[in-house]
Amino acid sequence: MDFTSFLIQLLNSVQYGFLLFLVASGLTLVFGIMGIINLAHGAFYMFGAYIVWWLFGFTESLTLSILLGVPLIMLLGLAIERLAIAHLYQRDHLYQVLLTFGMILVLNECQKIFWGTDFYSVPVPEVLSGSIPLTENQVYPVYRVFISIVCMLIAAGMYLLIQKTRLGMTIRAGASNREMVQALGVNINWVFAVVFSLGAGLAGFAGMIGAPVSSVYPGMGDQILIISFVVVVIGGIGSIKGAFIGAMLIGLADTFGKVLVPDFASMAVYATMAVILLWRPQGLFGQSAH
Amino acid sequence: MSNQHNKGISRRSLIKGAGAAAGLAAAGSIVPSRFAMAAAHGNKAPVKVGILLPYSGTYAMLGNSITDAMKLRIAAAGDMLGGRPVEYVAIDSEMSVPKAPQNTSKLVDKDQVDILVGPVHSGIAAAMAKIVGKRKQPIMIVPNAGSNAVTGPLCAPNIFRTSFSNWQPAYPGGTQMAKDGHKTCVTIAWKYAAGRQMMDAGADAFTKGGGKVIKDIEVPFPDVEFQAFLSEIAALKPDAVFAFFSGGGATKFLKDYAAAGLKSIPLYGPGFLTEGVAKAAGEAAEGVRTTLHYSADLDNPSNVAFRTAYEKATGRVANVFAVQGYDAGSLIVQAMAAVRGDTGATADIISAMENANFIDSPRGPWKMSKAHNPIQNIYLREVRSGAQKFLGVAAEGLEDPATGCKMA
Numbered sequence: 001m002d003f004t005s006f007l008i009q010l011l012n013s014v015q016y017g018f019l020l021f022l023v024a025s026g027l028t029l030v031f032g033i034m035g036i037i038n039l040a041h042g043a044f045y046m047f048g049a050y051i052v053w054w055l056f057g058f059t060e061s062l063t064l065s066i067l068l069g070v071p072l073i074m075l076l077g078l079a080i081e082r083l084a085i086a087h088l089y090q091r092d093h094l095y096q097v098l099l100t101f102g103m104i105l106v107l108n109e110c111q112k113i114f115w116g117t118d119f120y121s122v123p124v125p126e127v128l129s130g131s132i133p134l135t136e137n138q139v140y141p142v143y144r145v146f147i148s149i150v151c152m153l154i155a156a157g158m159y160l161l162i163q164k165t166r167l168g169m170t171i172r173a174g175a176s177n178r179e180m181v182q183a184l185g186v187n188i189n190w191v192f193a194v195v196f197s198l199g200a201g202l203a204g205f206a207g208m209i210g211a212p213v214s215s216v217y218p219g220m221g222d223q224i225l226i227i228s229f230v231v232v233v234i235g236g237i238g239s240i241k242g243a244f245i246g247a248m249l250i251g252l253a254d255t256f257g258k259v260l261v262p263d264f265a266s267m268a269v270y271a272t273m274a275v276i277l278l279w280r281p282q283g284l285f286g287q288s289a290h
Numbered sequence: 291m292s293n294q295h296n297k298g299i300s301r302r303s304l305i306k307g308a309g310a311a312a313g314l315a316a317a318g319s320i321v322p323s324r325f326a327m328a329a330a331h332g333n334k335a336p337v338k339v340g341i342l343l344p345y346s347g348t349y350a351m352l353g354n355s356i357t358d359a360m361k362l363r364i365a366a367a368g369d370m371l372g373g374r375p376v377e378y379v380a381i382d383s384e385m386s387v388p389k390a391p392q393n394t395s396k397l398v399d400k401d402q403v404d405i406l407v408g409p410v411h412s413g414i415a416a417a418m419a420k421i422v423g424k425r426k427q428p429i430m431i432v433p434n435a436g437s438n439a440v441t442g443p444l445c446a447p448n449i450f451r452t453s454f455s456n457w458q459p460a461y462p463g464g465t466q467m468a469k470d471g472h473k474t475c476v477t478i479a480w481k482y483a484a485g486r487q488m489m490d491a492g493a494d495a496f497t498k499g500g501g502k503v504i505k506d507i508e509v510p511f512p513d514v515e516f517q518a519f520l521s522e523i524a525a526l527k528p529d530a531v532f533a534f535f536s537g538g539g540a541t542k543f544l545k546d547y548a549a550a551g552l553k554s555i556p557l558y559g560p561g562f563l564t565e566g567v568a569k570a571a572g573e574a575a576e577g578v579r580t581t582l583h584y585s586a587d588l589d590n591p592s593n594v595a596f597r598t599a600y601e602k603a604t605g606r607v608a609n610v611f612a613v614q615g616y617d618a619g620s621l622i623v624q625a626m627a628a629v630r631g632d633t634g635a636t637a638d639i640i641s642a643m644e645n646a647n648f649i650d651s652p653r654g655p656w657k658m659s660k661a662h663n664p665i666q667n668i669y670l671r672e673v674r675s676g677a678q679k680f681l682g683v684a685a686e687g688l689e690d691p692a693t694g695c696k697m698a
Contacts, residue, residue, distance in 0.1 A: 005525045012517040108346060117350035118606070119538045121545075121570035131551055138524040139551030214514065215545065215570060217538030219347035223512070258509075258518040266481075266510035 001259070008134060009255055015144050017251025018151040019210065021244050024228040025154060026202030028243040031232055033162065033175050034195055036085060037096045040103035041203050042225030048073050048204030049211040049220060050111055053120045062125045066208045070201050077200025081193050089178070089192070104221075112218060119217035147209060154202070158240050171195055175238070230269060234276050236286025245284055249276075336377035337626065337633055340403030342393055342418070343433075344410050345382040348512060348538040351566060352410045353383075356433045356615030358604045360407065363619025366599075371622060372631025383409050390417035398428060404633040406430045407618055410611075412437035412456065412483035419444040427636055429625075429643070433618040434611060438487050441663035443694035447640050450662045452617040454583050455690040456487035459560040462668045462684035463532065463581040464492035467558050468499025470579075472529035475501060475558075478519060479534040481508035488534045488560050496532070504528055514542045520550040531555055536562040541570045548574035561585075561671065566609040568673050575673040584610040584653040585669045585680040593652040613652045621646050661692035 001009070027041045051072055055065035080103060088095045123129075124143045131139035162168040174181045174188045182188050207221075214220065231250055235242025250269055257268025264271075276284065343353035357380065369376055379401045381393050390409075394417070397403050406428050409415055415435030422430045423446030430449045432440055436456035440449060467475060477493055479485030485508070493503045505526055507519050523531060531552070535543045540563050547557060557563075561582025568575045586597070586608070596616060600608040621643055628642035629635045644662070649655045656666035670684040692698040 002525075005521065008521045008525075009518060012521055016515060016517065112346070112350070117345070117354050119348075119351065119541050119567065119570050121541060121572060123572065131549070133551070135524065138521065139549075141549040143549075213542075213545070213549075215538060215541040217348050217541070218350045220538065222347070223514070254515065255518040259522060262508060265508075266513070 004135060008138065009259055010252075011134075011140070013251040013255040014248065015148050015251075016255060017248035018148040019206075020227060020231055020250055021155060021247035022147070022151040022209070023203070023206040023224050024231040024243055024247060025158060025240075026199040026204075026206070027228045028232050028235070028240055029158070029202065030196055030199035031229075032238045032240070032243065033171055034192060034199075035093075035175060035237075036089075036196070037093050037100065038196075038199065039097060039100035039225065040080070040107060041199075041228060042221030042223075043104050043107035044073060044077065044200045044203035044221075045207040045224055046111060046219075046221030047076065047107060048207030049122075049214070049216045050115050050120075050207075051204070052208040052211050053122050053216045054115065056122055062122065062212070066205070069208055070205050073204030074197040074201035077197040077204075078193055080200070081196040085196065086189065086193070104225075108218070108221075117218050119215055121215050122211040124212040143212060147213070150209060155240070155244055162240060167191075167194075227269065230273050234273055234283055236280075236283025239283070239285035242283055242285030334374045334631070336375040337371045337405070337631065338377050338379060338401065338403040339622065340397035340401060340406045340408075340428075341378060341380040342383050342390075342397060342406065342408030342414070343380070344385045345380075347385050349385055349410050349536070351537060352434060352611045355566075355606075355609055355611040356407075356410070356618070358606075359600060359608070359612035359615035360433065360619040360622075362600060362603050363616045364623060367623045372626035372629060374626075374631040379403055383411065383414055385411050385414070387411070387413040387417060390414040391421060394418050394421050398422065398425070404428055405622055407433055407622075408435075410434045412487070415440050416444060416483065419446070419449055422446070423449055429636070429639055431618045431621060433614045435484075436487070437483050438690070439483075439694075441659070441661040441690060441692055441695055441698075445661050445692070445695035445697055447697065448636065450621065450643050450658065452621055452664065453614040454666075455663050455692075456484050457491040458663075458666075458688055458690050459562075459582045459668055460488035460491035460534070461495045462670070462688065463558055463560055463579075464495025464497075464501075465499050466579065466581060466670060466684055467492075467530050467532060468496050468501045470530075470556070472556070473501055474504050474528045475530045475532050476505045476507060476523050476526055476528045477503055477532045478507040478509065478523070480511040480513075480539070482511040484536075485509075485511070485534055489532070492532045492558075492560075501529075512539060514539050516543055516546045517550070520546060520552060523555070524550065524552060528555060531557050533557060533559045533563055535559075536565075537567070540564070541567045544571040544574040544578065553577070561610060564671075564673050564678065566611070568676060568678060572676065575676075577673065579670065579672045579681075581668050581670055581684045582610060583656075583664070583666045583668055584613050585671045586678045587680050588652070588654065588669070590652075590654060592650045593654075596652040608652075610653075617648060617651050617653075620648070620651070659689050659692065659698070661690065661695040661698040663690050663692065665689040 030036050030038045051069045052065045059065050128143045128146050130142045133139050174191050231246045235246030253268045253272040258265040345353045412435045415437045416439050419440045432451040434453045436454050438455050477489040479489045557578045559580050561580040564575050564578055564580050597608045624646045625639045625642040629638045644658050654667050656664045659665045667683050668685040668688050670681045671678050
């Protein structure tokens with residue numbers, strides 16, 4: 001591989017890493033900070049993509065569709081949290097797995113009932129549809145660069161929210177010791193509801209902003225669910241910085257795996273995860289005793 | 291630590307629930323059994339048609355197209371097969387090869403279907419063919435899966451196919467690429483049975499036409515992150531690219547290919563690359579040349595009538611998968627008429643199916659080969675202005691070599 005090809009593949013890795021972080025950010029919040037195993041994360045992603053396609057049919061504008069769609073997904077997340085998940089905070093993780101797995105099946109069926117099984121497409125907005133020439137016959141779509149920038153903003157935003165604001169402090173405290181926070185007079189139920197809807201909203205937003213790139217089809221959430229968990233587990237539970245680094249590592253492993261060891265490309269990501277967990281079982285930046 | 295405000299299931303509500311369940315079970319036992327319902331149809335037990343197709347995931351559209359078209363054809367015969375009503379039993383294959391044996395077993399052993407229709411996925415087809423071929427019954431009709439083995443080493447008297455073998459639509463594609471003057475190409479497809487067989491066929495034809503395949507790229511199935519491979523293709527600078535993807539993956543591939551600026555390298559492939567996805571892929575599909583045993587704009591009267599009827603019945607536009615399902619329905623109707631509904635006369639059904647008449651198929655006239663695969667025309671198509679345009683016949687009456695089939 002010559003140097004230009006190497007640089008281009010590096011660019012592909014970083015861009016894919018950003019996309020992975022965007023998709024996994026919601027899961028990091030819910031799983032990492034709240035300790036809730038939300039298997040329906042992929043379903044929120046898929047619902048986001050379908051909602052933005054559906055709204056685009058009315059508004060003809062991606063921006064407007066996203067602005068209208070994110071609150072819808074957050075409402076969906078809130079409803080699911082209040083009606084179902086809230087009853088399981090005190091129970092074993094297994095109950096949450098069972099419930100959220102059931103949610104995947106329900107949401108997948110709802111998607112088929114509302115929007116059918118055809119695959120749909122959302123066009124890239126005009127202003128972002130250009131390309132940046134890299135070599136004489138390769139170009140890079142501006143939209144993908146735009147997605148990477150959005151990811152960086154979201155990463156920074158999440159970090160600030162969790163580490164530097166009062167709400168973030170309450171969330172972290174509630175994740176450590178729920179009863180104590182309640183005893184101190186904070187309505188922890190409301191806080192957790194907010195975090196869950198935020199997590200669902202982030203997953204939905206990732207689906208929406210990725211829709212022009214990935215096209216919209218049934219089952220699109222199932223593929224990203226597994227890789228989101230890989231990202232969060234590698235990065236360490238409870239760490240946004242870890243999830244970011246984890247996403248970048250997976251981006252590198254996946255892209256260079258496909259190019260350097262094509263016969264084992266499908267294993268590259270999981271081999272990386274295995275190696276990291278063998279070296280640091282709690283993930284790169286996770287706390288040793290959670 | 292348990293939260294005392296949590297309402298668990300109280301004993302009272304448990305008893306109430308059990309009572310309700312028992313009541314429902316009792317009510318269920320007086321619902322008419324299969325034969326009681328048959329009595330209502332005039333003492334004719336229904337012909338059971340089992341269906342194993344994907345109704346979820348990226349190939350869901352294919353499963354629905356095949357099912358709807360097959361039911362349309364059988365409905366056109368009055369929903370009667372040889373004078374008996376029809377009963378469908380459908381299972382979502384979920385595109386899962388590990389679940390295929392148990393799904394097949396449920397349909398043939400537990401539900402005792404008379405005819406088994408399916409699947410879409412080539413890997414599942416091989417699994418089904420092994421089970422059904424060994425038992426010699428029921429009759430199995432493959433409405434899509436192109437696995438060469440199904441009418442090759444795994445062929446059996448009770449297995450028929452109304453679609454194609456992976457070799458069939460791909461081989462003329464390679465020939466066309468060479469004919470269009472391209473000297474080097476890169477092949478790229480998902481790493482599974484269908485992808486491998488189509489790429490081998492296309493590469494074989496291209497090489498025989500004087501071309502050279504400079505790289506064969508295998509994408510893990512069903513991964514749709516193509517960026518790394520597209521960069522590789524750009525670095526290799528081939529004259530043309532030969533690709534196979536289907537469903538949601540095809541849409542994404544077409545869009546990513548165009549977005550990476552690779553449109554200057556002509557894209558070829560078996561028709562599934564653009565079938566049913568040309569609209570969703572939009573601009574990105576322009577100019578892509580594909581070879582397939584069907585083209586939407588074929589102007590024979592059967593095709594025109596079929597497309598109108600299909601769109602009226604389902605609200606969707608017909609595609610090659612629907613045509614395959616339609617012909618599967620036609621095969622069942624003809625065979626059942628020939629044996630007057632006697633689903634036990636396996637040898638007669640097989641004989642009827644081998645000689646079934648497909649002169650009026652929407653894809654043009656075709657017939658069953660000795661290996662029970664269609665001998666059919668392969669058409670050259672190109673996407674122009676968002677629609678599939680029929681350019682001509684790429685191969686006439688093409689028969690799959692059926693290597694390894696004992697019946698051929």
